[in-house]
Ligand code: ADP
């Protein structure tokens with residue numbers, strides 16, 4: 588019997604990644620394009636899948652890992668929509684419905700970070716882990732994951748990028764970058780916040796620059812909050828800002844200092860290098876996670 592073929596979309600605020608395949612070793616077709624208007628971008632995604640179906644045969648289902656905020660609740664009148672995003676043109680877009688109707692396939696729809704956690708759990712750095720957090724530190728900051736093996740949902744979905752952190756305005760007078768909250772986690776620690784504070788792009792800030800110590804402080808404060816509220820068994824952190832190699836070791840050390848040996852787990856006390864980790868799937872956690880989401884939908 589041939590393996591069912593899945594479609595995956597990782598929809599970011601700057602680019603879309605579309606793929607068709609069964610897993611990391613079997614990606615039959617993949618394409619990246621910039622996120623423009625919903626009409627143009629969704630039409631490109633549909634054209635990609637139509638071409639893939641012509642070549643490789645029908646898809647069992649499509650999974651979508653979307654930027655947000657979104658409505659991920661099956662049965663809700665706006666299920667599958669991007670809801671209140673500040674991204675121009677995208678608020679109230681029926682994303683999953685448009686794709687599902689055009690391709691006549693079941694569609695799974697969730698946040699980019701929840702889906703990335705699924706991908707990491709299946710094939711990456713979270714294998715065998717049922718309580719897993721995935722965070723991205725990029726143009727925005729987002730977090731999601733699994734609790735007891737199930738994707739984190741609730742009233743809507745977690746918004747871990749918008750938690751409030753202690754902000755010492757003497758040490759860091761920067762007011763913050765979030766249009767809704769100013770100095771929330773994303774407002775203080777996203778790539779654009781770093782660029783705005785230090786007046787140069789994050790990728791141009793050299794190792795040893797004070798920017799990285801401050802960034803590690805904010806990331807560690809946020810992680811300690813997540814560790815204390817959700818008790819994850821592992822935390823995977825991706826996103827462009829984490830490309831600075833000295834950042835992850837600084838974050839691990841600062842998390843240990845802030846927890847101050849209160850959380851009594853070998854994972855934190857001795858195994859922190861294996862507890863707070865980079866994605867095992869590189870920049871493909873989202874699009875591969877979308878295959879996993881598609882499979883769940885097809886079941
Ligand atoms: P997005 O969040 O849009 O999906 P990324 O995860 O690639 O995209 O994050 C983009 C952000 O990461 C930008 O703010 C950029 O300045 C920052 N960034 C990219 N490369 C690096 C790097 N090598 N070091 C530090 N920051 C980086």
Ligand code: ZN
Nearest residue numbers: 749765768771
């Ligand atoms: Zn915010």
